[in-house]
Amino acid sequence: MLYWRQAGLNYVQFSNIASRIVRRCVQENAKKDAIKREEAHARINKWQDGKMVQTKASN
Amino acid sequence: TKKTNSQFNSLDRSLKMFGAVSLMTPVYTQARGYATLKDISMRLKSVKNIQKITKSMKMVSAAKYAKAEKDLKATRPYGEATSVFSEQAEVPTEPENVKKHLVVAVTSDRGLCGAIHTSIVKAVKALLAEEKYQNLDTKIVCIGDKSKTMLQRVFASNILFSVNDVGKKNVSFMDASLIANGILNSGYEFDSGEILYNRFKTAISYTTTNQPFYSSNLISSAKNIGVYDSLDAETIKCYQEYQLASMVFYALKENSTSELSSRMSAMDNASKNAGEMIDKLTLYYNRTRQAVITRELIEIISGASALDAKE
Numbered sequence: 001m002l003y004w005r006q007a008g009l010n011y012v013q014f015s016n017i018a019s020r021i022v023r024r025c026v027q028e029n030a031k032k033d034a035i036k037r038e039e040a041h042a043r044i045n046k047w048q049d050g051k052m053v054q055t056k057a058s059n
Numbered sequence: 060t061k062k063t064n065s066q067f068n069s070l071d072r073s074l075k076m077f078g079a080v081s082l083m084t085p086v087y088t089q090a091r092g093y094a095t096l097k098d099i100s101m102r103l104k105s106v107k108n109i110q111k112i113t114k115s116m117k118m119v120s121a122a123k124y125a126k127a128e129k130d131l132k133a134t135r136p137y138g139e140a141t142s143v144f145s146e147q148a149e150v151p152t153e154p155e156n157v158k159k160h161l162v163v164a165v166t167s168d169r170g171l172c173g174a175i176h177t178s179i180v181k182a183v184k185a186l187l188a189e190e191k192y193q194n195l196d197t198k199i200v201c202i203g204d205k206s207k208t209m210l211q212r213v214f215a216s217n218i219l220f221s222v223n224d225v226g227k228k229n230v231s232f233m234d235a236s237l238i239a240n241g242i243l244n245s246g247y248e249f250d251s252g253e254i255l256y257n258r259f260k261t262a263i264s265y266t267t268t269n270q271p272f273y274s275s276n277l278i279s280s281a282k283n284i285g286v287y288d289s290l291d292a293e294t295i296k297c298y299q300e301y302q303l304a305s306m307v308f309y310a311l312k313e314n315s316t317s318e319l320s321s322r323m324s325a326m327d328n329a330s331k332n333a334g335e336m337i338d339k340l341t342l343y344y345n346r347t348r349q350a351v352i353t354r355e356l357i358e359i360i361s362g363a364s365a366l367d368a369k370e
């Protein structure tokens with residue numbers, strides 16, 4: 001079993017961590033645009049019949 | 060003239076005692092049932108303001124739409140590539156294999172965009188009423204407040220989770236990853252699913268489409284899976300997770316472009332309608348103003364002629 005799956009991550013999380021590091025390594029002139037692509041605004045609210053509001057789901 | 064004025068005033072007062080409408084009606088109270096000049100001018104002012112607002116909303120939507128369409132061109136490969144895989148592999152979708160289904164309804168938080176949100180919600184309701192979905196355990200993911208408010212009335216027990224704050228700023232892959240993570244970590248082991256979104260066709264048209272996706276178990280048991288080399292269970296699982304995020308990303312981009320173009324045309328129509336209302340109201344205002352002036356003249360002249368006749 002892959003080491004990150006054993007640690008509890010799924011592929012999406014794994015690939016996001018890898019891309020975050022790549023964006024930090026990019027050259028200065030492209031870095032600002034790259035960092036802008038990381039912004040996320042969505043908020044997840046779990047439901048349990050009625051509405052149970054919970055904090056933003058982890059990356 | 061002072062004498063006549065007081066005569067008319069006393070006549071006026073005595074008539075008023077009997078509750079009759081006064082003869083010498085001042086300019087600003089007119090017969091019941093007709094709008095006064097003040098009412099019409101207030102209405103005219105408010106409709107003009109509304110026209111300004113809808114015009115500016117149209118400009119804003121047009122600017123955002125141009126950018127969104129450019130982004131969409133870059134995003135198309137995400138959507139088309141992911142759907143081709145499931146089609147080529149011919150995943151089995153017979154009832155004995157599928158017990159749990161997931162429906163992802165893509166809308167946004169803001170309205171005033173025509174039929175964008177209601178078409179998605181109608182599609183979800185029609186889907187859940189179909190024959191083959193009656194025996195399935197179906198859960199819904201509501202992206203955007205609009206689908207949440209419309210679906211929670213009937214399907215509150217089916218909603219897995221809902222997502223806010225999409226659509227205000229540009230959608231990034233991180234948003235789609237958050238949603239995909241929410242689905243994967245929710246604990247709901249679905250066999251198959253579909254994403255309902257509005258596919259952008261042209262600036263004035265869009266279609267409500269659904270994009271199916273499947274669990275890694277179902278994909279592993281696909282007929283043509285042998286076409287692809289070096290696939291083991293782990294690779295399929297990784298690909299299925301990534302495919303889900305890509306599909307959600309693509310659906311969000313398409314839907315936001317459709318929504319912006321629809322809002323642009325809705326606000327354009329609203330401005331046109333407001334313009335027509337302004338024309339009609341202006342004519343009515345002018346007619347009323349002329350009627351008021353004519354009435355004043357009649358009163359003066361009839362008063363003067365009564366005076367002459369008296370003499």
